[in-house]
Amino acid sequence: MGGKLPRVLADARNAIRAMVETGSTVLVACSGGADSLALAASAAFLNRKGEIRAGAVVVDHRMQPGSAEVASAAAAQCRALGLSPVLVLEVDVADSSEQAARIARYGALKIALERTGATHILLGHTLDDQAEQVMLGLARGSGTLSLAGMPAVRGPFLRPLLGMDRSAMEQICAHEQLHYWEDPTNTDPTYLRNDIRHRLMPVLREVLGEQVSQALARTAALARADAAYLDEQAALALLEATRLSTEHERRLDLSALRALPGPLRSRVLRQGISGLGAPTPDFERLSALDHLVRDSKSAGPIQLDGQVLATRVAGPRLAAGESAFLRLCRPSAGSDI
Numbered sequence: 052m053g054g055k056l057p058r059v060l061a062d063a064r065n066a067i068r069a070m071v072e073t074g075s076t077v078l079v080a081c082s083g084g085a086d087s088l089a090l091a092a093s094a095a096f097l098n099r100k101g102e103i104r105a106g107a108v109v110v111d112h113r114m115q116p117g118s119a120e121v122a123s124a125a126a127a128q129c130r131a132l133g134l135s136p137v138l139v140l141e142v143d144v145a146d147s148s149e150q151a152a153r154i155a156r157y158g159a160l161k162i163a164l165e166r167t168g169a170t171h172i173l174l175g176h177t178l179d180d181q182a183e184q185v186m187l188g189l190a191r192g193s194g195t196l197s198l199a200g201m202p203a204v205r206g207p208f209l210r211p212l213l214g215m216d217r218s219a220m221e222q223i224c225a226h227e228q229l230h231y232w233e234d235p236t237n238t239d240p241t242y243l244r245n246d247i248r249h250r251l252m253p254v255l256r257e258v259l260g261e262q263v264s265q266a267l268a269r270t271a272a273l274a275r276a277d278a279a280y281l282d283e284q285a286a287l288a289l290l291e292a293t294r295l296s297t298e299h300e301r302r303l304d305l306s307a308l309r310a311l312p313g314p315l316r317s318r319v320l321r322q323g324i325s326g327l328g329a330p331t332p333d334f335e336r337l338s339a340l341d342h343l344v345r346d347s348k349s350a351g352p353i354q355l356d357g358q359v360l361a362t363r364v365a366g367p368r369l370a371a372g373e374s375a376f377l378r379l380c381r382p383s384a385g386s387d388i
């Protein structure tokens with residue numbers, strides 16, 4: 052390993068230390084790219100010091116010619132770093148989309164956890180990935196949570212490098228003499244993320260300054276905290292507005308819903324629906340639902356795939372002494388209204 056220890060290597064080690072308890076057993080998810088190899092090198096240091104036990108898992112998506120060689124080269128570098136065990140898992144990906152690859156990959160990473168008894172998987176997402184994710188979310192137009200980027204912790208998955216630049220990862224690889232692989236699809240403009248990375252981010256840096264990724268990551272952290280708070284409040288408001296709750300339906304008091312501020316009401320409705328096992332409603336359906344609640348002239352009911360998802364029960368349809376309510380239905384059970 053060449054030269055003076057770069058500051059970034061110490062930072063990466065400390066970032067892992069801050070998230071992983073001493074004595075834990077973890078696996079580094081390594082693609083062979085610069086970010087995850089730098090992560091592997093940082094975890095390997097802590098492994099050598101006996102602070103944690105670290106292995107690695109490489110997923111071969113089998114989507115490109117030569118993928119097995121890329122996977123075995125990544126695994127060999129992880130072994131040379133002293134990580135153990137190092138697993139290479141082949142997966143079947145349903146189609147050529149990024150989403151299908153992601154689903155297959157996370158499935159394999161969970162299998163790796165089960166096989167090895169490790170408690171956490173470390174992922175190599177960086178500050179730059181986070182900034183790109185925020186831009187993608189901004190364009191998706193679905194509110195606070197889509198601006199919230201990737202969480203640092205989700206279940207067993209940890210992202211210790213979210214506060215560090217991608218360029219720092221290249222520095223670590225150079226220092227540790229690691230040969231990283233550059234995914235040829237990273238420059239393929241058919242993937243929106245690549246266009247954001249290679250065309251949009253350079254313009255943003257030029258116009259808004261070099262620190263724009265940090266600012267976007269901070270936006271993500273703030274949006275995540277706001278979204279979490281609103282979701283908690285909405286869960287309480289949902290309980291308060293609920294008059295009846297079964298596996299198939301939920302009845303919500305209309306006047307309680309109307310009294311809620313808009314941002315809370317939309318979350319209450321979304322949680323009420325997803326709690327019944329129905330797919331999360333899209334923006335249009337949620338707006339229609341909100342309209343059904345607030346405007347007594349709105350006819351409803353709201354449908355999903357030809358079945359009733361929500362209907363307002365008011366006027367003569369009410370039992371004596373009963374006040375108006377919104378009935379949310381589990382789609383398979385909703386058609387009887």
Ligand SMILES: Nc1ncnc2c1ncn2[C@@H]1O[C@H](COP(=O)(O)OP(=O)(O)OP(=O)(O)O)[C@@H](O)[C@H]1O
Nearest residue numbers: 080081082084085086087108109110173174175176
């Ligand atoms: N084939 C794979 N096998 C194991 N882990 C993977 C694989 N692909 C991605 N990962 C994990 O997911 C993280 C993010 O991957 P993604 O492809 O989105 O980003 P990337 O910038 O290409 O990362 P890297 O430079 O590490 O390849 C990686 O850093 C790694 O931890």
